[in-house]
Amino acid sequence: MTPPRTPQIPVVVLAGFLGSGKTTLLNHLLRNREGTRIGVIVNDFGSIEIDAMTVAGQVGSTVSLGNGCLCCAVDASELDIFLETLTRPSARLDVIVIEASGLAEPQELVRMLLASENPHILYGGLVEVVDAAEFDATRERHPELDRHLAVADLVVLNKTDRVGEAERERLLRAVGALSGPAAVITAVHGRIDPELLFDPAMRPDGDERTRQLTFEDLLREEEGDGGHGDHLHAAYESVEFTSDVPMDPRRFIAFLDSRPEGLYRIKGFADFGAGDRDNRYALHAVGRFLRFVPQPWARGEQRLTQLVMIGSGIDAEALRAGLAACRTEPGTDTPDAERAMWGVLRYVQQEPDPVDVREGDVREGADVEEAAAEA
Ligand SMILES: Nc1nc2c(ncn2[C@@H]2O[C@H](COP(=O)(O)OP(=O)(O)OP(=O)(O)O)[C@@H](O)[C@H]2O)c(=O)[nH]1
Known part of the structure; x- marks a missing residue:
């Protein structure tokens, strides 16, 4: 990739x-x-x-x-x-x-x-x-x-x-x-x-x-x-999570797939250790939308997973515990980790993703007035 x-x-x-x-x-x-x-x-x-x-x-x-x-x-x-x-x-x-x-x-x-x-x-x-x-x-x-x-x-x-x-x-x-x-x-x-x-x-x-x-x-x-009146932060809670131990890709994806409804937004970076030694994965979730973007680690950069989660009515301790349970254990950071990355790669934008587009719902193009760009 x-x-x-x-x-x-x-x-x-x-x-x-x-x-x-x-x-x-x-x-x-x-x-x-x-x-x-x-x-x-x-x-x-x-x-x-x-x-x-x-x-x-x-x-x-x-x-x-x-x-x-x-x-x-x-x-x-x-x-x-x-x-x-x-x-x-x-x-x-x-x-x-x-x-x-x-x-x-x-x-x-x-x-x-x-x-x-x-x-x-x-x-x-x-x-x-x-x-x-x-x-x-x-x-x-x-x-x-x-x-x-x-x-x-x-x-x-x-x-x-x-x-x-x-x-x-x-x-x-x-x-x-x-x-x-x-x-x-x-x-x-x-x-x-x-x-x-x-x-x-x-x-x-x-x-x-x-x-x-x-x-x-x-x-x-x-x-x-x-x-x-516009200070919305009061209505939302923000939970942070940092780990210097790499995340297990399978467990991390399972955690994300089952994230609670009130968790509207997740952003940050994940380190998948042996899953991909060259890249950190920027994570962007809005509602149920989820996308990873691999980004090369900078030389000498400390390898950390850093996440910010924003939601309302969320259980901060449960979220932190859930994420802590996604960390790799010593000895499990093996070559199999690359295969474990498949679940993560599903969310990397490479080409139109059938997960995001339901073809059956797509309406065929219709007549359109001439569009004008004024930039
Ligand atoms: N009472 C109330 N009025 C609102 C609220 N949000 C928007 N409005 C009003 O609803 C009307 C329509 O809002 P717009 O933002 O123009 O809606 P829109 O979806 O962009 O409309 P279209 O461009 O026609 O599709 C405006 O008069 C707004 O001031 C709200 O939360 N409460």
């Missing part, structure tokens, strides 16, 4: 029915990006483009698909052109979010991303936004919602301010039953913790940290109280 030589930018797909709150959530992400540079692809002309540019000050990083419906594009070349623009080194983006139109078939977008030959992107998961107040009515009118939920990696039950406590619980159960193992979180005005979707940027040159007061800072001041 050849680890990617160029840095890859995660691409997150944001889907949800008309009016569910996608744009609101996207704006929230842009306002709370903390220095992370977000590129946005929208296919709803005018709905976010201005916000994306003014709020995040990212002129040149937003692509609008005119009247075109991205999900219906007959071939992936148009999407590739947009991604090409956004992944240019000069854009210096850390993450790209594609806001699917309210009527999109999100799995088609996912299929196109996985099939993309752009070496600079890494599919980052499908987030489905659901309007809590309209859930039953939307399902009635659009039975395909069930299918969208079934392929989502993270479901955001939005507008919970519009329903009572009991109704919220009922909806959580109903959505959870349809979305299977995907994590379901509730939100008001799309205020989710951005770290659930992507890591904050760590810039070696520190240019974002020593920056001047930005538009976001001003916005936060404007919102009063330093924007504490």
